[in-house]
Amino acid sequence: MRGRGPAMAEEAAVRAQADAVRRLKQDKADPDEIAKEVAKLLEMKAQLGEDEGKHKFVLKTPKETLTGKYGEDSKLIYDLKDQGGELLSLRYDLTVPFARYLAMNKITNIKRYHIAKVYRRDNPAMTRGRYREFYQCDFDIAGQFDPMIPDAECLKIVHEILSDLQLGDFIIKVNDRRILDGMFAVCGVPDSKFRTICSSVDKLDKVPWEEVRSEMVGEKGLSPEAADRIGEYVQLHGGLDLIERLLQDPKLSQNKLAKEGLGDMKLLFEYLTLFGITEKISFDLSLARGLDYYTGVIFEAVLLHQENEHVEEAVSVGSVAGGGRYDGLVGMFDPKGRKVPCVGVSIGIERIFSILEQRLEASEEKIRTTETQVLVASAQKKLLEERLKLISELWDGGIKAEMLYKKNPKLLNQLQYCEDTGIPLVAIVGEQELKDGVVKLRIVATREEINVRRESLVEEIRIRTSQC
Amino acid sequence: MRGRGPAMAEEAAVRAQADAVRRLKQDKADPDEIAKEVAKLLEMKAQLGEDEGKHKFVLKTPKETLTGKYGEDSKLIYDLKDQGGELLSLRYDLTVPFARYLAMNKITNIKRYHIAKVYRRDNPAMTRGRYREFYQCDFDIAGQFDPMIPDAECLKIVHEILSDLQLGDFIIKVNDRRILDGMFAVCGVPDSKFRTICSSVDKLDKVPWEEVRSEMVGEKGLSPEAADRIGEYVQLHGGLDLIERLLQDPKLSQNKLAKEGLGDMKLLFEYLTLFGITEKISFDLSLARGLDYYTGVIFEAVLLHQENEHVEEAVSVGSVAGGGRYDGLVGMFDPKGRKVPCVGVSIGIERIFSILEQRLEASEEKIRTTETQVLVASAQKKLLEERLKLISELWDGGIKAEMLYKKNPKLLNQLQYCEDTGIPLVAIVGEQELKDGVVKLRIVATREEINVRRESLVEEIRIRTSQC
Known part of the structure; x- marks a missing residue:
């Protein structure tokens, strides 16, 4: 805060x-x-x-920090007043705090990830993983580098995460704010309306073009001709071929910003080809992203609707990652306006978790929620002290061990606990074993039991539970 | 929230x-x-x-949650009002939210840790690791179990953390709320004054007895005789011997609560003896802990002042962990008042980090801040595409790889980057290597270079960077 x-x-x-x-x-x-x-x-x-x-030190109130960075989304910022009447806000995302951190600490070069909570004063929809308080996971690369290399890495990471988690088919839409601005210019949108028209375009993934058009013309006062010209562009999507075509477009190719954006987009696609991921990437002129701070490439990953034999209900979550380049944000926090170019991505882990959980529920698979390697158990009564001594030895040896917090638990209950929780091994102390200087090690899956010399127990458990 | x-x-x-x-x-x-x-x-x-x-779902405002749980510390709760005028609070610790979570979800049995931020409306002291917003790390065991077994585990964990981090000499003070209450009773403190006198005793680690006594008598209206009797008890500290002595104490042994507390304290010390950690444990009658919710054993770990050749400035941070048993808290959130006994500990990770950082600064040791295994470098110009292709192969193979985000970096700069950041390996692509189907792998520490067949590179890097 x-x-x-x-x-x-x-x-x-x-x-x-x-x-x-x-x-x-x-x-x-x-x-x-x-x-x-x-x-x-x-x-x-x-x-x-x-x-x-x-x-x-000076304790900064972050209200100033958040004001004027989010455009029309600002109404979702969670404002609060503390006892002293100071106006505070809960952070809306991790990007603005990251930019502030760089500026305050004069960092010009960093690559980091950050998993933390953010807050939105929005209508929550729990069943779809939308909350007022939720986790975000951000990855950003800050620094002055050659064009599109870090941008391509961000897309590679999104691709890797969504592929590895096997979330089903997905597509990563990419666009560039400069291409959008160039497009608005050649369509006849006045400069002063770029941001607001951009946030209308941003709604195209949720509402049909006709509605967006009537917002542009009716509410935002755009001429119907300009709106129709935009309408033609925003239905375009494709790959390198589309980029080449737009680079030849008689109007767009005359616009400096659009040309720059298209040139970088071409470079980006070349790098993504080397990464072998263009199959999932779509250059999409309707992608706008609502936030004000983006200055270059923008992107958003969406899961495609899927029929899945295991999942009865259709899982509809839409966007699961998004981001882009924001070269001006750090400079807004620097007293001298020094810029640090940044590109980053935010992974919607909360939504991803809600998908994974729903799928798991549907599959009725059992997932272990602990990493406990061994349960320390006793075969007879009055062995609590011996169990405490043994578990202490195992803990000191770096073994993840548990025991039941009972004075005289039944052996059957101890074995059942392992079955229920998926603990793979049981170390059993009994009177005979104590006399012989051994511990009985039971492998839960096979019910096999072996006597292990006490001084070798840590090593034996380590070997039997090591999996790479 | x-x-x-x-x-x-x-x-x-x-x-x-x-x-x-x-x-x-x-x-x-x-x-x-x-x-x-x-x-x-x-x-x-x-x-x-x-x-x-x-x-x-019902969205609960947490103000009600926090009210009436912290006693005299309540003034440090960070209250806030949101746009709708609702009174909210930022969480003061992780214990009360944990108890609420158990009650809301009817969980009667759980062991978990939780690392997250908490907020105090206190005067911050940055140089000693005291902030208004800071991380806490809590470990708690909830459930109805045989006495003192989970309590002993909490102390074992604190001991393990402080020992493993090599924070220097420390002591873990333990006491029991029931012993304190029994002591107050036999000293002639009226029931209604137990909590407030307890929070006076809690100040004994910071201010001398004379001051605490004058607060008891002057501000809180305790009789001087009762205060003096308390004064005799609170200077006592020791181990099993002291417990035995107090069990024979003619006054204390007549008090039911004190006797229960002393009996459990004896059991606790027996278990701690089996864990081999009593050397660092001190049964200390002056330990009170300010919070209202404790009902049984309480404890607090403090670092002892130390002379260290490497550390010029004396590192004074005091308490680095604390906790205790709170059997009534969950019931306060349950509509039927159903109790779930709990014991837990809060580790002051922020203070511990500040000590570790100061020590590191003093020692001038260099610590790697990344886990990157290999830098993908090029020996000549115009090899950006080849670097991108190779790094993609390494990433896909699960290798932590980096490259400089430059089109044509100098080899020397790339090697220097590894020296600076501690990356142990460099995978170098050059024209000859590409022709031969190999990659030159350089071991930064020894400057040794070997040619590795491209298809074996992932495995080779894995072997050379695996350390258990």
Whole structure:
């Protein structure tokens, strides 16, 4: 909720103000003006405050951080007031906090993933994995690099995740904000309407073109001719062939932005060909993505409707990953506006989990929820102390061991517990075994039992449960 | 922030109300009374609401959840108001949400850990790892079990964590709320003052007895005689010997609660002896723990001051873990008050990290921050496509590989990158290697280079980077 890094931005601002005061004094400016600027400087210093340690910190309210970054989605930001009446917000996504983090810590080069909760003031729909509080999983690459190499890596990762999880058939739609803006320009959309028309286009995956068109014309005041021209472009989707065709398009090819975007799109497809994943990639002119901060390539992965023998109910979840390039966002947090180009992707893990869970339920497969390697059990009564001693040895040896928290559990109940929870081994202490210096190791699956010398038990369990 | 599980508690309440209405009708009760109860039932049903799917959910505001669980610490709860004016709170710890989760989902038996953020409206002290927003790591065992077995496991885990992390010498103080309450009773503290006197005692790790005594007598109205009697007890600490002595104490041994607590404490020490960890455990009558919800054993791990040749500044962080038994908390969330006994521990990972970081800084050791196994590099220009193809093969083979996001990086820069980041291997493609169907594999540490057939590269990298 609150910034934690050194308040570099504020310190820089204070230094700038101190310089300004110094210059005014040197220039023998109007004393009233000097006094005004000195007062401002003192206030800034007071606000900066001091921590008890050697570093200085300022606790930032993140409201300023979120304002003006999300466009029409801003209404979904979860605003809150704390006891002191300060306006706070719960983070809407992980991208804006990431950009702020880079700017505050002057990081110009990083690749990282981040799994954490975000908040939306939206109508929740639990059965489809849509909540007000939910996890996101973001992967981003920040830094000044040669074009489209990190962008291609992001798409490769999305492809890898969706393939490995075997979520069924999917498609990753790609487009570029510059191509969209160029398209809007050649269609006759006034500059001032680019963002709002873009967010109308963004609705095309949910509502039919006719509705989007009437929003553009009716609510947003676009001319019907411009809307119809957009309508022709946004039904286009394809691969390298479509890119080549649009590069020859008499109108688009005259627009600088569109040409840049199409050139990079071509490069991206070349790299994706080397990665062997173009089969699942669709260059789609109707893809817009609602958020304001994207500046280049944008993409969104959607699961395709599927008939599955195991899944009775149709699993309809739509978009499961999305992202794009946002080269201007870090600069918005830097006092000097220094830019750090970024590209990243957000994986909808909550939705993906809801699909996996539904599928698992349908398949009636049993999944182990613990990694316990062995249950420490006893064959007779009054052996609690011996079980505690043995489990301690196993824990100290790095073995994942459990025992029933009962003084005198029945052996049958202990074995049943292993069957129920999928624990593969049982280490049984009994009076005879204690005398002989051995432990009886039972393999739950086969019911085979062997005596293992106590000093070899850790190693024996390790071997029998190691699987790579 | 908001409850997500099926609203079982509410549904149960609605069913109970429906039963009550049915009985009133059967009994031909006063029609006015029936009408009143029906109205109540309808209101409850309306509140329960309906989700669009097959399940019913109620979104709970967590304010009610937190109120009345933390005693005098409640002032540190971070209250917030959302746009709708609802009073919300950010979670203060992970224990109360855990208890709520068990009650809502009728779970009577679970062992789990949970690492997540909590919020305190406190004065932050960054240099000592104290923040308003910070991570906690909790481990809890819930269920009706034989006495002190799960409690001993919690202490074993704390001991294991602090030992394995080599945080220096530490001590785990243990006490029992029942011993404290018994002690207060025999010292002449009125029942109504137990909780507030307990939170005075809790301050003994930070302020001297004289100050605590004057708070008890001056602010909280305790008689000086009672305070002095408490003063004698709270200076006691030791092991099994002290427990035995107090079991013979003429006053304490007459108090039922104290006797129960001391009996369990003895059992706990027997189990800890079997775990081999009593050396670091101190039964300490001054340990109180501020929170209201504890009902039995309580404990707190503190790092002892240490002189370390590597660490210039004294690292003073105090308590790094704490917890105890809270048998009543789950019942507070259950509509029928059904109890689920729990014991758990909270690890102060943020403080522990701050110690580890300070130590690392002092030692000037370099720690790898990535797990990258191999850098895919090129020896000549114009090999970007070949690098992309190779890295894709490695990724598909499960190898952690990176490459520089440059079209034509210099070989020297690529090798330097490995030196800087600790990547152990470089897979180099060059024109000759491509012709020969091999990749040059360079071992960064030794500068040795070998040619590996391309189809064996994944296996070769796996072997050379496998360490267990």
